[in-house]
Amino acid sequence: MTTHPLDSLIQQLPKTELHLHIEGSLEPEMMLMLAERNGVTLNYADIDAIRAAYDFKDLQSFLDLYYAGADVLIHEQDFYDLTWAYLKKAHQDHVVHTEIFFDPQTHTMRGIQFATVYNGIRRALDDAQAKWGLTSKLIMSFLRHLSEAEGFEVLEQAIPYLSGIDGFGLDSSEKGHPPSKFERLYARCHALNLPVVAHAGEEGPPEYVYEALDLLQVKRIDHGVRSLESEALVKRLVAERMPLTVCPLSNVRLKVYNDLKLHPLKKMLDMGLAVMINSDDPAYFGGYVNDNFIACRAALDLSDADIVQLAKNSFEAAWMSDAEKAKWLAEIDRVWAAWRVQ
Numbered sequence: 001m002t003t004h005p006l007d008s009l010i011q012q013l014p015k016t017e018l019h020l021h022i023e024g025s026l027e028p029e030m031m032l033m034l035a036e037r038n039g040v041t042l043n044y045a046d047i048d049a050i051r052a053a054y055d056f057k058d059l060q061s062f063l064d065l066y067y068a069g070a071d072v073l074i075h076e077q078d079f080y081d082l083t084w085a086y087l088k089k090a091h092q093d094h095v096v097h098t099e100i101f102f103d104p105q106t107h108t109m110r111g112i113q114f115a116t117v118y119n120g121i122r123r124a125l126d127d128a129q130a131k132w133g134l135t136s137k138l139i140m141s142f143l144r145h146l147s148e149a150e151g152f153e154v155l156e157q158a159i160p161y162l163s164g165i166d167g168f169g170l171d172s173s174e175k176g177h178p179p180s181k182f183e184r185l186y187a188r189c190h191a192l193n194l195p196v197v198a199h200a201g202e203e204g205p206p207e208y209v210y211e212a213l214d215l216l217q218v219k220r221i222d223h224g225v226r227s228l229e230s231e232a233l234v235k236r237l238v239a240e241r242m243p244l245t246v247c248p249l250s251n252v253r254l255k256v257y258n259d260l261k262l263h264p265l266k267k268m269l270d271m272g273l274a275v276m277i278n279s280d281d282p283a284y285f286g287g288y289v290n291d292n293f294i295a296c297r298a299a300l301d302l303s304d305a306d307i308v309q310l311a312k313n314s315f316e317a318a319w320m321s322d323a324e325k326a327k328w329l330a331e332i333d334r335v336w337a338a339w340r341v342q
């Protein structure tokens with residue numbers, strides 16, 4: 001099969017990924033391997049049985065599986081192997097900078113030490129920077145279906161490791177758990193002088209996006225696609241160039257949209273929203289960053305200018321210095337120009 005010319009542009013462009021749950025990069029092969037290594041019994045006989053279970057009807061049906069899958073992660077080396085496998089994929093996709101979420105409560109609730117989780121992930125991130133120059137940020141996410149008190153508890157456990165934690169996020173079951181539930185917890189995060197983001201407007205209404213902006217003072221909105229239901233909100237997001245970390249294949253798998261052709265990514269780009277493409281939970285949703293780009297290129301008829309804009313937006317919204325951003329934006333223009341004349 002010949003490669004579509006735009007797919008070689010997608011491959012060659014430097015990109016960042018800003019919305020990736022490291023636990024969601026657990027491929028079935030690694031799930032089985034770790035289950036065996038750690039003597040954990042899985043409810044699935046083989047890889048096909050695991051993949052067959054990836055037929056989600058909404059966010060919650062996915063989360064049930066995602067938390068169950070994480071049970072195979074026990075030792076520091078498991079977290080290292082998980083993170084390393086993702087970083088290798090990111091590097092192959094020419095992702096040069098990634099900002100990943102980890103959910104410590106998913107593990108501390110099962111009796112795994114915070115340090116075990118953190119040290120494994122941190123070491124893999126440091127190794128990827130040393131080996132490939134792949135830079136990264138680590139964002140600690142609170143599980144919003146749990147209580148505020150449990151959020152404060154895990155934040156306390158994180159204090160000794162803050163030199164290697166770059167920000168905080170909010171994920172898990174959105175409906176019924178508005179950002180306002182964590183206003184005081186986020187105030188404490190701000191007091192620690194670290195930036196914050198939150199999932200909002202994935203399944204939840206535009207009001208949750210307003211709460212994330214006004215009560216939690218987020219630097220980015222994760223997903224945010226339901227913002228489109230409010231014209232006033234869109235206007236504000238455009239005016240503020242508030243980044244929305246959009247995850248197209250995730251949205252289709254979790255039935256936010258029934259078909260990728262119905263996804264508003266292109267419309268959002270045309271409206272001037274600061275959107276970019278991310279994989280969210282690539283092992284569960286059918287692909288990594290370039291898979292998402294290629295699927296969107298095909299379903300939404302993206303142009304080369306659209307693809308370049310998405311890549312540029314990914315740097316605009318990244319937590320890196322202006323000098324680093326300028327360097328990568330120039331590299332994008334260089335790659336685009338070379339692609340056009342080939």
Ligand code: HPA
Nearest residue numbers: 021171172173199280281
């Ligand atoms: O897509 C998601 N949404 C909310 N919580 C999550 N935790 C992992 N992935 C997700």
Ligand SMILES: [Zn+2]
Nearest residue numbers: 021171222280
């Ligand atoms: Zn997510």
